[in-house]
Amino acid sequence: MTATETPAAQTPATDSPARETLTSPAGNPLGFGRMLRKEDVRFVRGQGHYVDDLVLPGMLHGAILRSSYAHARIVSIDTSAAEAHPKVKAVITGKILETLKLAWMPSLSGDVVAVLATDKVRFQGQEVAFVIAEDEYSARDALELIEVEYEPLPAVVDARRALDSDAPVIRDDLEGRTDNHIYDWEAGDAAACDEVFANAPVVVAQDIIYPRVHPAPMETCGTVAHMDKVTGKLTVWTTTQAPHAHRTVYALVAGLPEHKIQVISPDIGGGFGNKVGIYPGYVLAIVGSIVTGVPVKWMEDRSENLMSTSFARDYHMHGEIASTRDGKILGLRVNVLADHGAFNGVAQPTKFPAGFFHVFTGSYDYPAAHCKVTAVYTNKALGGVAYACSFRITEAVYLVERMVDCLAFELGMDPAALRMKNLLRPEQFPYTSPTGWEYDSGEYPRALAEAMRIAGYDELRAEQSRRREDAKKPGADPAALLMGVGVSFFTEAVGAGPRKHMDILGLGMADGCELRLHPTGKAQLRLSVQTQGQGHETTFAQIVSHVIGIPPEDIEVIHGDTDNTPFGLGTYGSRSTPVSGAAAAVAAQRIKEKARVIAAAALECSVDDLEWEHGRWFVKGDPSQGKTIAEIAMAAHSSLELPEGVEGHLDASVVYNPPNLTYPFGAYICVVDVDPQTGAVKVRRFIAVDDCGPRINPMIVEGQVHGGLADGVGMALMEVIAFDSDGNNLGGSFMDYLLPTSMECPSWELGETVTPSPHHPIGVKGVGESATVGSPPAVVNAVLDALQIRAADMPFTPAATWRALQGRPLRPDLAIE
């Protein structure tokens, strides 16, 4: 096979490297190391259990009627024909929801969202009515029988027109609202920044669009809700990355008692941020079950997914970078116009309406930075939820990495050399950025040097020069491919909280974990976070194994069920390993210390006489006298007399409040070949060096990176949801919204460096979104390098690339010339 093999993983243990070579009876590492996934056996048999697989006795099916207009007043809705359909059980409209006080629900960021439209529709695809029928086909048939009379209104499609004085007011439901302005927010020192820019020898300014894209997991969103009228218990099986947060919101929205709500998130077919929010369909399934008294299933189809459930990005940025003539960066400032759609539903910590965008200073050493973000309403689906974006760090990294390349272009400097000159140095960590972030650890030049080594950077540049010289010769082939090399360097900030700084809807971002050892030494680990494919059932077992030495196959990871797991905010922002992984490690450490006390009691010695080897406490100087964790677990449940104050059993419960974020980083290099006659871009090579601290399971980490790199290729080359001037969504199916296939993706070349987080109990940093954050600028920089132009906006479809070559770049977000 020609696929490049990745280099052997470095031994990532933080305290006792030698023991990681130990293996369990099943051949798995006792702790960190490559281990096949425990969850795979069910998936390859087709025995995964996704929401849409669930069938309950008497279950009915819901379908949503959606607005065909981007902006229109609802004059009337006639549901009589739909209600007369022989298989229809109920039709719910906004008017009915109003009587239940459920027509509106809170968004994740202080706004309200219409569950079903009552007064106006505000984006194409908005929920207007809900039909409940005996089967899905009949429910969808009945949608055709509903007559809605609309009075069309002019739509606000271009975010840059949203604040015009004559722009129609989208949110006239909000009292006193006379414009489409949501918020202004800024970070950094504007005055200091202005001074630096006023005196800077070089200033480069550039408009940059990060267009609207969609996470588009292969499984769409859906819910099965069952309100048991006898017990009063509501069970909600749903596609959620945050089951506990959803339960609390349902309690708040519907006034249901929280202890009578169980949210179950079974196997999830990919999330990428799409399954963080609560969508009207979820609430409608619940209302439907309350109304009909039987379970109701709602699954959206792909068009509904792409048109209504969340979007990401839509940032219109104006960046300015200042430097000396020899390329020492002095400052960066940016003005952002953020298109939030018709409702402000971003999933961000409350204090940070623009997420972590103010980490935009990136990986470089300069004193002056300032950003201002203005958010506006437009007639598009609500959003800013995410697309593996780490709370807007994707936009931040794209901005700084594009601006650095613009500077390199103007100075005639090599972009890798310019970066190397400005990267933060290892001795500067912990480093406080000009906008107030404390980067915990980093060895940036080492990562960039490693990426350049793997890429053979100098040879690539030599090849490029040769090709460019050849192209200038008389009789040169006009179809000769244009070669481009793109570099990006990213710093991520993941693992939110700490809770005192970070909450969503008032819920602090800390996560619980319970570890229970059974008398026979097997364990159950209960987590608040929820995998969507990241392999938690394996990784978290390895974390516990790493600390207490029992085989990972003896540890069952339980998640995705609010009745059976402790509270926590869930999986997004790459926070599972940084937060819940820390909780699991701390729980295991507590078990280990309690095991020491019990071992001392069983061995009739002092705890100070005991020494630890992986999985066992033994008497110092007499290794034959010892107890394994399994023996201690049995003793803990036995009649053994324990020291005063020591409870029986071997359990631990932890709520982990992270002291800081963790800061993974990486250096990426992309090589492309562009066909000058068609504009087609081929990614020839992609080199990714990631530093996420020690790798618990290198196989899973590499898989996470691979997926994110494909995201980057997708966003840079094909993914965009554009709108026409009436607000029609032009990306509403997979025929229009293109995802990268195996043909567009190269064979990824990975490398790693290991810089442990100083504050995480096992040094790990999280990796789920690193590649999605870091890869788009590498691809875009490579394409622009091939075209030898300073700027054009992604996605570089063949048409867009061809037009950029002709000096007429397209605006990607609107189908308007």
Add this chain to the structure above:
Amino acid sequence: MMKVQIEVNGKETSAEVDDRLLLVHYLRNTLGLTGTHWGCDTSNCGACAVWLDGIPVKSCTTLAAMADGASVRTVEGLEGDALDPVQQGFIEEHGLQCGFCTPGMMMTARALLDQVPDPDEATIREAISGNLCRCTGYENIVRAIRWAARHEAAAREQQSAHEPQGAAL
């Protein structure tokens, strides 16, 4: 309504179905074989790929009626006495993450290996280009299929090595 008879994974099945019932819904809802997934409606994603008379098709755009009298193979029919090498390859090479595209991807891969026992990377990439995966970036899927090809080749070699001996007995 119409009656269809479809052999699914070697077993005869039959039901009165709506004329417009999609094959994916026949498999999932009528038969309860939920290993075949639905992902896009437009034949783009391949999460619903099954074999119809030995050829991979997108069951979200195939009517159950079109499969009347035919044989269908789904992910539930991949496993024999042991996991199919393709299934094992996906485990060994981390060829899946969320698992949603996996059944369709494996059905396509199995069909490829039946036609081309030793495909190179380019052949594999072309064969699976009608199956979208959002998690893996395809790299490990390619490796998984290569794993299956290697192990099947080794098994064939072992078998042919044993054959003369068997004939002598």
